[in-house]
Amino acid sequence: MSVDPKQNKITKLITQLDLTQHISEFESFFSRSHSLYIEGDQELHFRYIKALDALEFNAPPKVADFTEIKLHLKKHGVLNFEQIFELVKVVRYFRYFKNRELEGLIGEWMEKIVTPESFTEIEKYFTHDGKFEENLDETLFGLSQRIKEYKNEMSGALKRMMNSSKLAGYLIDTQVHYINNEECLLVRGGFNHVLKGAVVGRSSGGFFYVAPDAILKTKEKIRYIEQEREAIFYSYAKEFSAKLSELLPFINFIDKEFTKFDNYQARVLFAKSKNMQLVKSQKDSKILLKDFIHPALHNAKPISVDFSKNILMITGVNAGGKTMLLKSILASAFMAKYIIPMKLNDNKSHIGNFKAIEAIIDDPQNVKNDISTFAGRMQQFSRIFEYRSALVGVDEIELGTDSDEAAALFKVILDDLINRGQKVVVTTHHKRLAALMADRDDVELMAAVYDEEARRPTYEFMQGIIGKSYAFETASRYGIANKLVNEAKKVYGDNSEKLSLLIERGSQLERELKQKHKAVDEKLEELQKKERALKEQKDELQKELQRQKAELKREYDLAINEAKKAAREGDTKAIHRAMNKANKKLPREQKEHIKQDVAFNVGDEVKYHSQSGVIVSMKGKDEAIIEANSMKVRVKTKHLKHTKIVKPKPQTNVNLNVTKKAGLKCDLHGMRADEATEVLDKFLNDALINGWDEVLVYHGIGTGKLSYAVKEFLKTHPRVKGFDDAPQHMGGFGAKVVYL
Template sequence: MSRLSHSLSELFGKLDLLPHVGALEHFFSREQNIAMQGDQERHYRYIEALDALEFKAPPKSVPFEAILNHLKKQGVLRFEEIFEVLKVVRYFRFLRNQGYGGLIGEWMGTIVIPEGFEEIDEYFDVEGKFIESRDEELYRISQRIKAIKTEINDAIKRLLHTQKLSSYLVDTQIHYVGDEECLLVRGGFNHVLKGSVVGRTGAGYFYVAPDAVLKSKEQLRYVLQERDAALYEYAKRFSAKLSGFVPFIGFIDREFDRYDHYQARVLFARAHDYAIVKPSGDDAIVLEEFAHPALHNPKPVSLAFKGNLLLITGVNAGGKTMLLKSILSACAMAKYLIPMRLNAHKSRIGSFKRIEAVIDDPQNVGNDISTFAGRMVQFAHLFEHKSALIGVDEIELGTDSDEAAALFAIVLDELIKRGQKIVVTTHHKRLAALMADRDDVELLAALYDEERRVPTYEFLHGVIGKSYAFETAARYGINPAILTRARALYGENHEKLSVLIERGSELERDLKRKNKEADERLEAIRAEQNALKEARENLRSDLERERNRLRAEYDAAIREAKAAAKEHDQAAIHRQLNRAQAKLPKVEVPKIAEPEKIVYEVGQTVKYRSQRGTVVSVGAKDAMIEVEGMRLRVKLADLKPSGNLPKKPKVTVTSQVEQKSGLKLDLHGLRGEEACEKMDKFLSDALLQGFDEVLIYHGIGTGKLAYAVKEFLKAHPSVKSFADAPAHMGGFGAKVVRL
């Protein structure tokens, strides 16, 4: 039921994801593009919130595009089209009545169904059938229709039991051909039955509509026309009513599209025990127990790819291509929030603007191009993009491996410089050997069970794998004599060279790993030295504090000795002097000059935190300052002198509500989430500055912003109360908040 763009369909086809996406499509209520527009982070929050709730799936629906166009042209909708709108309205009304909390509850609170829908809704049952019994005239007409149809059936049944006609009847049933009641008779019936032939069977029998019921059928047609006219009047009345709700119908159509995306993913994940992974902010790819949906009983993939290039080498038919597809598939499904099978708690998938898969062989008769030339066209296309994830299968396909290794080493280096992250598979070793010494290159080798001569579909990190071409050929039935001759032709020296390449690359990477470990240990030693220096400085500070303490005790003893001297007590004088001398530190402590005391005067311009104001009055420890028409009492220690600035014109606001601050916040033009963030910071600042009453402007508008402000203030722990502002301060478009 979804509509995939051509590029997305092509990518999913290359990655074998189309059946998986098709399974997800069955959970959608209406046909739409599977890729959600807008902020994926926001979509994930709503999906996560919906997954925490129990809900029933929405009814199958159609987009309202044609319905809206018809209403805008003042057209008359069919009852089926009217019921499509009612289905969606009924479902959202059901969700609102569930009383959900959190993000979904807030969302449902924004969907306010206009008055007038109930008038239309009451005329349709749960299956969308018009309830004719609600109209007295229509009910009377329906009763007449039933009576006429009964009369027609009774007349035909009487004919069925006529003695003259019995020999011509094929059966004794009433048949319907194009809503016409007919009898099935043999040839020659015209001698005993008058009527019109409306059909014929393959066996040569005739469907005949008897003339005996023509009068009743004529009456029925007249009554049905009368019924259709009455129903049309209702359709016209309902359509005129809905024309006034065109903006709301467009709004609820978009909201249902969005909700359909969320519920389909949640129900699909629940049905198959899948996980939905949100792309992370970086480009690291960490997969834990990922299973590609195209495989039956797959071996789960676990890997960490944090560099710029991942080279997958090793045995043929060992799972290299499927590993590449698994990496790209996991990233594609995370990009579009498609459920998948993996351990979400231990996995992290980066965010990529584009995902490119160079997998298929580009050669075909239609494009008249060679394999290698086609690959060059594909690579030229890759240089058009930045910040993409690229997967290339069998990169040296179609040309000499030695030349290709040199060429693609430079091509890959240039792509990496453009910010691309690349996964490459190859069964040749030249390219891997050329790229293995880079810090941003990671190696994976497909493992092979030499004893059983089968691939294990497992991968070893940090080494270049062997292709095992001869072993693979033997496994698939190539004659051993042919393989013996092939090994001899290949030569022992080539075999040794391959082994040296593999081992040399492994040793080089091992050496780099050890150097890195040594650097880390050296850094740890330096950190330990810095910690020792810091500890030594702390000890010096402690020693200085202890000296100051002893100096204070010495001064106290001297003061006691002076007091004893005034009393002419010689023994007490000597005793206090000796005590002071014993506590005197050996090292003199330099005296610290006391900071100069700042004296503030009335009218002086001062700075208080990030604001500038004027001193109104000065006390012993605090002062009254005026900031933009507001008076605050603050501590002298929190003030700083400021240059004399030109005074701003004073604004006086008169209010019936006692105001201690006059601090204001304007939320006009903001969305609900943005307004809540601004109010949270605004109230925190107000509390820190000592305000106990503030004013918040939100306007009237549609009422959504006012509702969001009211709900936020109800839940805020520091808000004592709030009420609509007086008329001269904003009225219903503002709130006076007491803290």
Template sequence: MSPNLAELFGKLDLLPHLGALEHFFSRPQNIAIPGDQERHYRYIEALDALEFKAPPKSVGFETILNHLKKQGVLRFEDIFELLKVVRYFRTLRNQGYPGLIGEWMNTIVIPEGFGEIDEYFDESGKFIESRDEELYKIAQRVKAIKTEIAESMKRLLHTQKLTAYLVDTQIHYIHDEECLLVRGGFNHVLKGSVIARTGAGFFYVAPDALLRSKEQLRYVLQERDAALYEYAKRFSTKLAGLIPFIGFIDREFDRFDHYQARVLFARSRDYAIMKPSCDDAIVLEEFAHPALHNPKPVSIAFKGNLLLITGVNAGGKTMLLKSILSACAMAKYLIPMKLNAHKSRIGSFKRIEAVIDDPQNVGNDISTFAGRMVQFAHLFEHKSALIGVDEIELGTDSDEAAALFAIVLDELIKRGQKIVVTTHHKRL
């Protein structure tokens, strides 16, 4: 999320709401969907009409693509990240969805090169070694050596001379080494290397009797690693020829991730996703700000250029202002919210500005009034914006404020701004 957007959502108390939405993403995403929002809304609406499973958790392919472009060898974990997305799109394509989603899935044609790679990985991403005869034989040798090591350890545990030095009769694994937990003086009956010590003064010892078997195991595992590396090289070479498709499917998955997260989040809370209308009218029916617990729904029609909100302290003026701006911000970025979508209409705004906090800065020697003037000067730089100002007269004399800010508001309206203001001043 960009700093400016994070600042706006922070002022409007929407960050926890966005955090809840982010849990539905498959991979980290910027909250804003790049491109035509009208087009995105049509696809979100089409997806919402279908039943589908959430995609698997994934990572972006930027690092993987850079590695392939440099003719590097991918790890199996990276290869499986690609396969997860390919498998998911293949599943969606095979569903034969109607309409927009079906047409979209038909444009994602999986190259045959993925087929050979795909058959070597199970659903959890584990490489299926049994598909290769040599790797299968190596796996059997590894199993046999490990069995031999385990049996040797059991024989040691039942050695009568060692019994007096054993703390327990378990086989411990310290730094991937099979060890016995023994008391001091063990060296009289057991030859081995001390791997670690306990706080109570006991020793984890790797018996020398296992050295030969462990050396055999290391040698066989090196053979296995070399064979697996050859597969990784072969797969990476094949994937390097599919770089354009990998870049394409990465972008398409990002786009789908934005859609599915919004749809599933909205379903989970019975929220609605609003598309901004072409005008600047704001009509909210039964809107509830997500930061409030057991909120009283807000219904308001704001079709003019200026809305003044006044009332007693703690009467809800600021929250009403935040609710109006929040609804517009969530509609702008197609974020699910609680309201009656059939009776609501939210306009389209190029920018949304919230002037809410006290701008006083002692370090920069800026008073509240001077800070507010700086904020208003910034607002004059934009057009077609929705502006919310809380306590517009902050830092000024009441009579002076009414005259001053009446002029400021008139000038902003002339520039096509739509403004929501809270104030205590009846003269304003």
């Protein structure tokens, strides 16, 4: 059996990225074994997957591969019932979907799957669990009944033997034993005096398992019947196989469709069972993860990382999660490439597409092949240069050699990989390498965060900084004596310690900045929620306003039509009533009336009821003494009005002014097209209100532009029934008779 190098490479990558259990659980949802990659248009596949994800449905049954079945049919061989039932299971499952009469993409797909009538004839001979429906064949049904009768005879014979007084002294127990598919009694030695039969075995206690002759004879009869049944079954299998050979194109079709469907349903049901998201790789190389959780981790902190640039360098504390972050980035790209469900915020995440994904994670040292760690790393790197558009992950890039030399070497290597279009994520403790790469615009720095107070990693990451390794702290945490750790700090030196303090201070400032950003983001999100709510409320009010306007416009049009009808009948009062009614239907702005306090002073000219006078004195704000007609009267100021301020009474009048025309003619000679249509529109409106049914419009011949404009206007006017050129004595081609 040949080994597929590509499959071996994928299997190795799955192991390196700690995805073995996740992929194994995913593959258990397949109805039959498939490759992880779905051949064909990934965009189209993802549309079907999302459409299926919106439905609730039962999982398909486990189904065998059709390769051997199709090969038998191609050679006109005879299939057994088990093989035929595999085909039946697929057709029945598609029928289950088709009977649901779904709409959309899945419904359209199911409509394309039409089962031939000859296949339905075969299908009816199988029960839901794959047994042959013997009731449909009279001969088989009769043979089955005979077998039942013989078995009842055997059961009765055994019961009589066990209740026989002659055999009672030899029976060890009163139950039927099955040895090599033979019904037996367990008896002591000497049984042959009272029981005729064949010994088929011995018990551990030295007793005998005996098959009575009477039972054996009956079983022989059953065997003859079974042979007869098998002959009938074979004839059916032969008949069914001949029909299925003719249906080979249909079988190839449903095999292909079921392979696609199985790939889709496995992803959908696996995602639902684990509350995961379905994500497809995009047509670029950007990776943006939001709240991603590696499937191998339990109770893990979700990670968020922006890997938009070409290189991502992860530094920081030992045992702080750098390697798992690297694996998470590569694992997310791998799962998106194969549309394998994962846990993340799919609305805020973006994962690019890569032709190859390479992981340089394990120590390549091999004693057997006499290769060192560094030499093995160089071998691994040499293979990376063969790729284009690859995603490469390198864990502890400095592994196996001098750090200063490695920093220079790997800087040059990474520069070249960037030029080749590779995207590389690296974990390192090389502050020198990180510093050498940090000045590039296409390099992103990221550091694992250490909690100084708790003296342990936080398993969180900060972007844009170089992290400290905390080697001394890690050594103390894992049991190295403080005396040794302190001595190591002295050897390390003051300048190096100052550098570490600067790095640590940078991390602290970055953490504070992150907290501020988080608070701002939360506030911004809250404001955005309020903005969306207000926008939705505004949209609803706008819709309601438009609805009410449309309703009022409809009522207004009805009233106007009533007015025009009254105009044609010559009823002037009815015209006024209808027009006033129409104007009342139009929406008007509601003005808020605000009551204002009116101030009165001595000397003001005022009016008290019907009398006019002058204020001669005030008693506070509420009372005044006025002099009117040589008499002084004390009154409340609320009963007074200033006589010099004249406020017109609010009045709404709707008047219909119809200018009576001397005749039924409209002369448009010498007018521009827009001016002429405006005059013509007013003329027609007046004619309609006066109840005229026919009018004459003069436009002249000239260049033809005015004539054309008049004809086009008359064609679109809603109340013009038709028009013709005027008779020769009334203007001919230079005038139109218009019918209203």
